[in-house]
Amino acid sequence: MSECTHANHNELVIKTRDGMPDIDTMFELADFFKVFSDSTRIRIMSALFQGELSVCCIAEILNMEQSTISHQLRVLRRENLVKVRKDGKQSYYSLADDHIRQIFEMGLEHIGE
Amino acid sequence: MSECTHANHNELVIKTRDGMPDIDTMFELADFFKVFSDSTRIRIMSALFQGELSVCCIAEILNMEQSTISHQLRVLRRENLVKVRKDGKQSYYSLADDHIRQIFEMGLEHIGE
DNA sequence: ACAACATATGAATAGTTGTTCATATGTTCA
DNA sequence: TGAACATATGAACAACTATTCATATGTTGT
Numbered sequence: 001m002s003e004c005t006h007a008n009h010n011e012l013v014i015k016t017r018d019g020m021p022d023i024d025t026m027f028e029l030a031d032f033f034k035v036f037s038d039s040t041r042i043r044i045m046s047a048l049f050q051g052e053l054s055v056c057c058i059a060e061i062l063n064m065e066q067s068t069i070s071h072q073l074r075v076l077r078r079e080n081l082v083k084v085r086k087d088g089k090q091s092y093y094s095l096a097d098d099h100i101r102q103i104f105e106m107g108l109e110h111i112g113e
Numbered sequence: 114m115s116e117c118t119h120a121n122h123n124e125l126v127i128k129t130r131d132g133m134p135d136i137d138t139m140f141e142l143a144d145f146f147k148v149f150s151d152s153t154r155i156r157i158m159s160a161l162f163q164g165e166l167s168v169c170c171i172a173e174i175l176n177m178e179q180s181t182i183s184h185q186l187r188v189l190r191r192e193n194l195v196k197v198r199k200d201g202k203q204s205y206y207s208l209a210d211d212h213i214r215q216i217f218e219m220g221l222e223h224i225g226e
Numbered sequence: 227a228c229a230a231c232a233t234a235t236g237a238a239t240a241g242t243t244g245t246t247c248a249t250a251t252g253t254t255c256a
Numbered sequence: 257t258g259a260a261c262a263t264a265t266g267a268a269c270a271a272c273t274a275t276t277c278a279t280a281t282g283t284t285g286t
Contacts, residue, residue, distance in 0.1 A: 036146035089232045
C-alpha cells in the first residue's frame with residue numbers, strides 16, 4: 001500500500017471514507033449488479049418484461065439449453081428478481097421487482113439506445 | 114434445445130422474441146452492468162461521489178494496491194463512467210455519468226438499505 | 227403403474243476476471 | 257541530469273462463472 005505525499009491527503013482520506021456507504025452494503029450492491037452482468041440473464045429478464053413464461057418457452061425464445069435457463073433462473077430467484085408459479089408440469093416465471101425496469105432503462109440510456 | 118408441446122407455444126415464442134430489444138443491445142447492456150458487478154469498482158465509484166480523487170488517494174481510502182486501482186479505473190474509463198484530469202504527477206478521477214447515482218440508488222433500494 | 231414430458235441439479239470443463247508483482251512511462255524539483 | 261514520486265501496464269496466477277451433459281425429481285394422462 002503506497003503512501004501519498006501531497007497536501008491534505010490524510011484529511012481527505014478520512015473524510016471520504018466517512019462519507020462512503022457501509023462496506024457490507026457496497027459488497028451487497030456489487031452482488032446485486034452481478035445478476036445484471038450476464039447476457040443470458042439480461043435476455044431472460046427482457047423476455048419476462050412481456051409477461052410470465054415457462055422455462056421451456058424461455059429456452060426456445062433464447063435458443064439455449066433448458067438446463068442453462070434453469071441454472072440462470074436459480075440465480076435470479078436467489079436475488080429475488082423473479083418469482084415462480086407452478087402449474088402442473090410447468091413452472092411459470094415472472095419478474096418480481098419494479099426496479100428492474102428502471103435499472104434497464106438507465107442502462108439503455110447510458111449505452112445510448 | 115428442447116421442444117415445448119403446450120398450447121400457444123410457437124405463437125408466444127415468436128411474439129415474445131419480437132418484443133425484445135435487439136440482441137446486440139442486450140449484450141451491451143450486460144457489459145455495462147458488468148462494470149457495477151465488482152466490489153472494488155463499487156467502492157471506487159462510492160468514493161468518487163464525494164468529488165474527484167487521485168489514484169493514490171483512492172488506493173489508500175480502499176486500502177488496496179495502487180496497481181489494482183489503476184487497473185479498475187481503466188475498466189471504468191473504458192465504459193465511460195469516469196473521466197481523468199491530469200495535473201502534474203497526479204491523475205484526478207471523477208464520475209462522468211449522472212446515471213451512476215440513480216443506478217446506485219435503485220440498487221440500494223432493492224437490497225433494502 | 228408406466229410412459230412422456232417439464233424442470234431442477236450435480237459434476238466437469240472452458241473461459242473470464244481480479245489481484246499481485248515487476249517494471250515502464252512520465253512528472254517534478256533539486 | 258538524477259532522484260523521488262505518481263500512474264499505467266503486461267504477465268502470471270488464483271478464483272469465479274457459465275454452459276453442457278447426465279440424471280434426478282415431479283407431474284400428467286393412459
